[in-house]
Amino acid sequence: MTSxxxxxxxxxxxxxxxxxxxxxRLAHGATLxxxxxxxxxxxxxxxxxDNAVFICHALTGxxxxxxxxxxxxxxxxWDNLIGPGRPLDTDRLYVVCANLLGGCxxxxxxxxxxxxxxxxxxxxxxxxxMSDFVTVHRALLAHLGIEKLLAAFGGSLGGMQVLEWxxxxxxxxxxxxxxxxxxxxxxxxxxxNAVAREAITRDPGFSAGQYVAEGTLPxxxxxxxxMMAHITYLSEEAMADKFGRTPQLGEFEHGFGADFAVESYLxxxxxxxxxxxxxxxxxxxxxxxxxxxxxxxxxxxxxxAASGVRFLLTSFTSDWRFSSLHSRRIVRHLEHAxxxxxxxxIETAGGHDSFLLEIEPYHETIRAYVDRALxxx
Amino acid sequence: MTSxxxxxxxxxxxxxxxxxxxxxRLAHGATLxxxxxxxxxxxxxxxxxDNAVFICHALTGxxxxxxxxxxxxxxxxWDNLIGPGRPLDTDRLYVVCANLLGGCxxxxxxxxxxxxxxxxxxxxxxxxxMSDFVTVHRALLAHLGIEKLLAAFGGSLGGMQVLEWxxxxxxxxxxxxxxxxxxxxxxxxxxxNAVAREAITRDPGFSAGQYVAEGTLPxxxxxxxxMMAHITYLSEEAMADKFGRTPQLGEFEHGFGADFAVESYLxxxxxxxxxxxxxxxxxxxxxxxxxxxxxxxxxxxxxxAASGVRFLLTSFTSDWRFSSLHSRRIVRHLEHAxxxxxxxxIETAGGHDSFLLEIEPYHETIRAYVDRALxxx
Numbered sequence: 001m002t003s004x005x006x007x008x009x010x011x012x013x014x015x016x017x018x019x020x021x022x023x024x025r026l027a028h029g030a031t032l033x034x035x036x037x038x039x040x041x042x043x044x045x046x047x048x049x050d051n052a053v054f055i056c057h058a059l060t061g062x063x064x065x066x067x068x069x070x071x072x073x074x075x076x077x078w079d080n081l082i083g084p085g086r087p088l089d090t091d092r093l094y095v096v097c098a099n100l101l102g103g104c105x106x107x108x109x110x111x112x113x114x115x116x117x118x119x120x121x122x123x124x125x126x127x128x129x130m131s132d133f134v135t136v137h138r139a140l141l142a143h144l145g146i147e148k149l150l151a152a153f154g155g156s157l158g159g160m161q162v163l164e165w166x167x168x169x170x171x172x173x174x175x176x177x178x179x180x181x182x183x184x185x186x187x188x189x190x191x192x193n194a195v196a197r198e199a200i201t202r203d204p205g206f207s208a209g210q211y212v213a214e215g216t217l218p219x220x221x222x223x224x225x226x227m228m229a230h231i232t233y234l235s236e237e238a239m240a241d242k243f244g245r246t247p248q249l250g251e252f253e254h255g256f257g258a259d260f261a262v263e264s265y266l267x268x269x270x271x272x273x274x275x276x277x278x279x280x281x282x283x284x285x286x287x288x289x290x291x292x293x294x295x296x297x298x299x300x301x302x303x304x305a306a307s308g309v310r311f312l313l314t315s316f317t318s319d320w321r322f323s324s325l326h327s328r329r330i331v332r333h334l335e336h337a338x339x340x341x342x343x344x345x346i347e348t349a350g351g352h353d354s355f356l357l358e359i360e361p362y363h364e365t366i367r368a369y370v371d372r373a374l375x376x377x
Numbered sequence: 378m379t380s381x382x383x384x385x386x387x388x389x390x391x392x393x394x395x396x397x398x399x400x401x402r403l404a405h406g407a408t409l410x411x412x413x414x415x416x417x418x419x420x421x422x423x424x425x426x427d428n429a430v431f432i433c434h435a436l437t438g439x440x441x442x443x444x445x446x447x448x449x450x451x452x453x454x455w456d457n458l459i460g461p462g463r464p465l466d467t468d469r470l471y472v473v474c475a476n477l478l479g480g481c482x483x484x485x486x487x488x489x490x491x492x493x494x495x496x497x498x499x500x501x502x503x504x505x506x507m508s509d510f511v512t513v514h515r516a517l518l519a520h521l522g523i524e525k526l527l528a529a530f531g532g533s534l535g536g537m538q539v540l541e542w543x544x545x546x547x548x549x550x551x552x553x554x555x556x557x558x559x560x561x562x563x564x565x566x567x568x569x570n571a572v573a574r575e576a577i578t579r580d581p582g583f584s585a586g587q588y589v590a591e592g593t594l595p596x597x598x599x600x601x602x603x604m605m606a607h608i609t610y611l612s613e614e615a616m617a618d619k620f621g622r623t624p625q626l627g628e629f630e631h632g633f634g635a636d637f638a639v640e641s642y643l644x645x646x647x648x649x650x651x652x653x654x655x656x657x658x659x660x661x662x663x664x665x666x667x668x669x670x671x672x673x674x675x676x677x678x679x680x681x682a683a684s685g686v687r688f689l690l691t692s693f694t695s696d697w698r699f700s701s702l703h704s705r706r707i708v709r710h711l712e713h714a715x716x717x718x719x720x721x722x723i724e725t726a727g728g729h730d731s732f733l734l735e736i737e738p739y740h741e742t743i744r745a746y747v748d749r750a751l752x753x754x
Contacts, residue, residue: 028631123633127631127632184622185622186613186616186617186622187613187616187617187619187620187621187622187637187639188608188611188613188616188617190622190637190639190640191604191608191616191639191640191643192605192608194604194635194637194639194640194643195601195604195605195608195643197633198600198601198604198644198647199576199601201633202597202600202601203597204581220579220580223575223579224572224575224576224579224601227568227571227572227575228569228572228605231565231568231569231572234565236563236564236565239563239564239565239568240563240564240565242564243564244564245561245562245563245564245567245670252668254405254504254668255504256500256504256574256578256660256664258571260564260567260571260667262564262567262568262571263567263568263571266568266571266572267575270575283633287633290637291629291631293622320697
């Protein structure tokens with residue numbers, strides 16, 4: 001049923017948006033200009049420009065959602081979902097994915113060079129809000145000539161962005177698909193983010209955020225943050241199935257090395273993360289998640305209720321980072337406002353990272369939802 | 378029902394055990410001599426020497442389980458359980474609590490001075506095994522003239538030590554009380570320990586374990602380890618009840634400070650931990666937990682089954698560090714060997730730290746069990 005070919009060779013492009021005449025105005029009052037936005041597209045925009053879907057990525061994701069970069073061994077992070085014949089069928093859809101503001105993979109972020117000073121913004125980069133991600137991606141869509149999305153999709157932080165977008169600019173989309181997300185982090189969620197940030201900022205290599213200029217890197221702290229976070233992305237059951245108490249080298253060496261397979265795996269996760277992620281982006285993006293609480297706003301659902309936007313919410317039974325309760329809370333808020341919402345709690349042991357996995361009932365849910373959305377056009 | 382007076386003023390004493398003639402022989406082959414052991418006692422040993430109970434403490438505990446040290450504002454860590462009229466009633470029991478081998482609060486550990494070199498052992502300290510804790514505490518009991526305990530009690534790591542002791546030397550006790558413990562850490566448990574150790578050993582202040590001699594301290598790493606571990610000691614519900622999303626200062630400042638109350642709390646936990654705990658002890662003791670797997674040994678339960686020792690197992694429904702499944706696994710092993718075991722799963726939102734709290738059904742379970750044990754003498 002699924003094509004094995006995928007979208008093939010792809011490239012990340014960059015759009016330069018906003019300028020000093022019309023800078024990006026952030027929720028907390030600061031302005032930025034210009035703003036570079038890295039994005040990729042798959043499939044073909046229909047003559048009626050009504051088949052575009054936008055992908056909002058998770059905390060450590062990027063614009064490269066599908067296909068292969070030249071010479072790469074691994075495809076984009078959501079390649080199992082996006083492609084010809086796949087649930088997000090690029091024979092019928094025009095798929096856009098963009099790196100978010102504050103990120104480190106092509107879109108302007110805290111480690112980008114501040115044109116005013118000629119060096120990295122560092123901690124002088126303004127604090128961001130979920131709505132700022134939306135503002136930048138709306139500007140990208142305008143740049144691409146897309147007025148209305150068939151749907152926006154996102155998992156985890158990406159799902160939170162979709163929720164923000166659909167609540168504040170529901171006219172931009174017919175459907176909002178919010179996967180393994182939350183409308184308000186719990187104290188435990190915030191606590192894990194806080195410890196990750198402490199690990200980064202207490203690393204002497206952090207150099208008060210000017211580590212690029214100083215030639216230091218907070219690699220120790222960033223890898224500790226990643227290792228800890230990674231534990232929360234997997235369920236206890238999935239970790240038990242994958243690693244159990246298996247020795248890394250056939251038998252135990254009894255010492256402080258990576259003697260258990262799970263230790264070796266985590267170290268590898270921590271190390272490989274350093275090649276692709278920036279410590280300041282980690283700080284800024286997790287902080288956006290902490291403060292996000294859209295339903296606390298007055299009239300939070302009024303615009304969406306009046307617009308006709310419809311929601312699909314999906315959670316995973318073994319997700320303990322954003323448990324099903326987080327999705328159910330969103331569903332309750334939407335239902336209370338009489339906003340059409342479909343909800344699926346997918347039975348799986350995969351934990352939070354399930355949103356990245358090819359789990360059949362999950363992919364079939366997405367496929368069926370997209371098929372119906374296309375039929376109803 | 379509970380006396381408010383407690384055991385009053387107490388002092389930690391030190392026993393010097395083992396010597397170069399008869400050194401402590403560790404499970405992995407190394408020897409240590411001498412070994413200092415810090416301990417406290419509460420109540421009076423009966424003429425028949427049959428009313429002694431031994432308290433095994435948790436990872437970051439110490440010998441000071443009850444009463445007040447001179448000038449101290451806070452009592453020992455299990456003061457709500459131990460004292461006149463309390464579940465461990467010191468009007469009837471003689472209670473002994475000792476710091477464990479590898480610890481940092483009076484008992485020989487990796488930051489103790491190696492008599493051979495005149496400086497701290499550091500990473501030259503031998504790797505420990507759960508059975509080594511038992512060996513040292515058995516020597517202390519012999520030193521105190523106690524041949525057989527009425528019971529050994531322990532929560533978390535302390536419960537694991539009680540389990541080891543009761544399986545390998547069941548003749549030492551009539552009852553083994555194992556609270557919120559595990560007979561084998563899960564991959565997730567090991568993962569959290571591993572990241573905590575990485576945070577410590579990657580801190581430049583760790584100085585390859587010679588931080589005392591070098592005049593550096595791995596304070597950043599140790600406090601990160603503590604903050605992360607602390608999240609696992611509380612349930613998500615308990616954290617939500619205690620902190621929710623409450624701003625620390627009445628309203629949000631929107632920045633990277635400790636803006637949420639839960640962040641401020643964790644920072645405080647991380648800082649105050651530095652005053653009382655040693656980074657090397659954290660490494661050595663968590664590693665003992667990782668490797669512990671007593672039921673994997675051949676004939677693991679034979680001695681206990683033949684001895685008449687009885688078990689009480691207690692878990693807490695909201696404990697996700699060592700969930701009830703860990704206790705149920707121990708119960709299954711014991712029942713399979715026809716060893717008498719009583720099991721209580723206490724309904725509470727308190728998480729793993731419930732074993733330290735005055736939760737009525739928990740304390741009443743302990744009280745009733747102790748009363749019956751005394752009656753049956």
